[in-house]
Amino acid sequence: MSTSPKQALLKEYALVAQALAAPARLMLLEQLAQTEAAVETLARKTGLTVANASQHLQQLRRAGLVTSRRAGKAVIYRLQDARAITLMALLNEVAEANLAQVTDILDGLYGGAPAPEPITRADLAERLAQGAVTLLDIRPEDEFAAGHIPDARNTTLADLDRLLPTLDPEAEIVAYCRGPYCIYAHQAVALLRNRGFNARRMDGGLPQWREDGREVWGGTQA
Amino acid sequence: MSTSPKQALLKEYALVAQALAAPARLMLLEQLAQTEAAVETLARKTGLTVANASQHLQQLRRAGLVTSRRAGKAVIYRLQDARAITLMALLNEVAEANLAQVTDILDGLYGGAPAPEPITRADLAERLAQGAVTLLDIRPEDEFAAGHIPDARNTTLADLDRLLPTLDPEAEIVAYCRGPYCIYAHQAVALLRNRGFNARRMDGGLPQWREDGREVWGGTQA
DNA sequence: TATTCATTCAAGTAATTACTTGAATAATAA
């Protein structure tokens, strides 16, 4: 009886925010926003040790953001609350709008030039329907396989050079990757613009496209 | 050059989440969502020491959520990014949806009965237009003066008893306070229902009503 | 049953965080 209900509630809300307050956990959530996955997979993708990833995932679970189930020897984690995606996007928006460091880093990806405005998902959907864009999915093959925007071509950054000769120099190119934290799409756009292509980034990534309720090809995520 | 751009960006996003990850700072933000205020005022309202409040406010400023300006001897803090209000509401939603402790505490406010469903702001606006509801603003007088929902009557919890005889026992009563973290409205509704009144809580508080773009009376907040 | 593999637990360390106290700064008023 030492804490008031108000104090107790605030502590719970802070617990949710706390879960989002470490780079390691943001990486894990970004990964889980693509598709559910086992601990070992998540650890490998994020560069964390397995024990460390496990502990972070448990913290996310305590905050109600993810759940887990056993599948044989493995434990599969998945997003429990879709609001996690919205929360992550908001953190990104607040940081981009108010923190000079963030715009500096993003400009740095374009060699110091200001980052070009992204195309909105609504505009992209329209231009895709007209067949007016070449869409590139800059994520590892397994994430592409687990779900991607219709008609997107999958390539990693490393393989992008090889793809260049097959791209129409006149066409509009749009690149996307995991979401607002992912810099692959930025890097792809920077490279393409350097080679004279008309390239832009999609605002957000696949999780946001999915959240919009738009069509997704591949995968079986509920 | 020891950190990649990705790492650096994640650290900034985590900084924003970190700002929300302490009960003290959530209280300050809740207060700032009512109206801008000086450090001493915020410290008094939240029960923090002045030095401690000042330090928390500086942390919120570093995260880009608030700004400050000098006004004579005082320093006035105010919300810098309206997304802070959305973020706080989302933390509340995630916690209510997924953390058993939270529903337990909320039910506790009603003596163990499940917390009654709140009325949405849209529904409330409609019923207010019909003159079909008595609306109670359960916040301190100064916050009411700084802005409130049209036609609301201001009362503190302590004074509610005295107000009871003037309330129509047949009328529908709606109570609201500071926002999703504020429990005054819960407590007022619990008391009113105990006395046989037909009372409900409004979903969210004044900041959410304002965010909706609805009319607000009093105050001069931009 | 014993072995293997994936995950979690437990203990330890270094770093960070919240809060306190008292002094320093900044603007106003006497």
Next chain:
DNA sequence: TTATTATTCAAGTAATTACTTGAATGAATA
């Protein structure tokens, strides 16, 4: 100028956090 008031700064302490390492658990396979 000196005094007053509001805020910030600086230093110290206790508590918490992230990460590592190695052992323990749980489920599947040989």
